Amino acid sequence: MADADPAGRTLRIEEAEKKPNTLRKRLLGGIAGAVLLAGAGYGGWYALVGSHHIGTDNAYVGADTASVTPMIAAQVLRVAVADTQAVKKGDVLVQLDDSDARIALAQAEADLAKARRQYGQTSATSAALAAQVDARSADIARARAQLVSAQADYEKARVDLARRQRLAPNGAVSGEELSSANTALASARAALELARAGVAQASSTKGAASGELAANNALISGTTANTAPEVLAAQAKVAQARLDLERTVIRAPIDGVITRRNVQVGQRVAPGTALMLIVPIDALYVDANFKEGQLDRVKVGQPVTLTSDLYGGNVTYHGKVVGLSGGTGGAFALIPAQNATGNWIKVVQRLPVRVALDPKELQAHPLRVGLSMDAEIDVSAN
Known part of the structure; x- marks a missing residue:
């Protein structure tokens, strides 16, 4: 019995050593299977x-983002927002001093009223010039009538002188009477020339009046008090001045949040200066x-x-x-x-x-x- 004990002990020792090896193999096999399964799962997931x-x-x-910039140069009177503040489109952001803009608007409105008055004056001038043209036509008619009268007086004086010259050799006409006839003819000739000059002068005056009328009509032809070029230019200046006045109030162009505000009250800003951003x-x-x-x-x-x-x-x-x-x-x-x-x-x-x-x-x-x-x-x- 004493000899059998060592052999049994050896057998038990070998069996004990085999058990860890078997467990290790099983564990490694399980890990390998899990890895393969995970790899297959990942491959399937990646493929699908x-x-x-x-x-x-x-x-x-x-x-x-929207950059908020002024369109005119002015001093800042009020800043209504701060960084991180949420705003809606149309909210007031900055108020600029509008004193200069109001004065410019008043001046532009005065210039517009002046342009409309000048247009009315030009229209009235056309009526006055038309009346002058009519008057010059009457002057021409009167000058022509005087020319006809002077022509008749000249013919009468010439005939009287010729008759007296025929009678002078017979002594029927005195020398004084003949001299008076010569003087009358000369006077009639001078009156005739004066009448002709009067007709020419009246015609020239009418031509000048007609030219002034045409020039004045060219200024208002095809226009009204609201469509005349001078009036339109003045209206444009009024619109610009009114727009500049509106631009003294800077409003939010979009909905968003204020960031990078770098404007302070009292600061004078120039057009294009970045005041803040809206995100x-x-x-x-x-x-x-x-x-x-x-x-x-x-x-x-x-x-x-x-x-x-x-x-x-x-x-x-x-x-x-x-x-x-x-x-x-x-x-x-x-x-x-x-x-x-x-x-x-x-x-x-x-x-x-x-x-x-x-x-x-x-x-x-x-x-x-x-x-x-x-x-x-x-x-x-x-």
């Missing part, structure tokens, strides 16, 4: 789902920067699922691709890379893809410009 989606965490919220938080978008190797199947209109670091995975946004940028970020950098120098290392480029967000989802969970986003495009959709 993963291959139809591309994603990136290099995405940021953007917006087409339209209800019209935000996302620029997702995808690697160039991911973009072969990206098309406009494909759905996009997004999450933000602000809310985490509990909030999901749904958008769609609206366009791809015309170039990579590096292509439009301030100092673009010059790969032709020879110091070239290939770097995978990223192209911005513009994603439009659902306004209703933005209202429920507002975002801000510059926030990080995770974007995933379903490239299986056409």
Whole structure:
């Protein structure tokens, strides 16, 4: 019995050593099976789902902000908003001093009244000139009548002188009477020339009056008190002055949130000075920067699922691709890379893809410009 004990002990020891080896094999086999199963599951998921989606965490919220600038030069009287304040389209943002604008409007209105009065005066002048033309016509008629009378007197004086000259040799006409007849003929000749000059002068005066009438009519022809060029120019100045007065009140051009306000009361601003920005938080978008190797199947209109670091995975946004940028970020950098120098290392480029967000989802969970986003495009959709 003492000799059998060592053999049994050896057998038990060998059996005890085999048990861990068996457990190790089973454990390794289970792990290998799990790995194979996971690999098969991932392969199936990738074939059915993963291959139809591309994603990136290099995405940021953007917006087409509105820059608020004055259109006239003036002093700031009041600033009605502050940074982070929400505003609606049409809300008053800044009030400028309107004293100069009101004076300019009053001057423009006075100039308009003056232009209309001058038009009325020009119209009345035409009537007066027309009357002068009629009067000059009457003067011509009177001068012609005087010419006819002078012509008759001249003919009478000439005949009287000729008759006396025939009788003079017989002594029937005295020398004094003959001399008087000569004087009468000379006087009649002078009166005839004067009458002819009167006709010419009356005709010339009528011509001048007619020219003045034509020139005056040209100023008002085809126009009224509201369509005359001088009146229209004055009306334009009034409209400009009234517009400048309205521009002393600067209003919000869109709905949004005020940011980068850099205007203070008492400051004198010039046209084009940036006073503040308005961010339209209800019209935000996302620029997702995808690697160039991911973009072969990206098309406009494909759905996009997004999450933000602000809310985490509990909030999901749904958008769609609206366009791809015309170039990579590096292509439009301030100092673009010059790969032709020879110091070239290939770097995978990223192209911005513009994603439009659902306004209703933005209202429920507002975002801000510059926030990080995770974007995933379903490239299986056409």
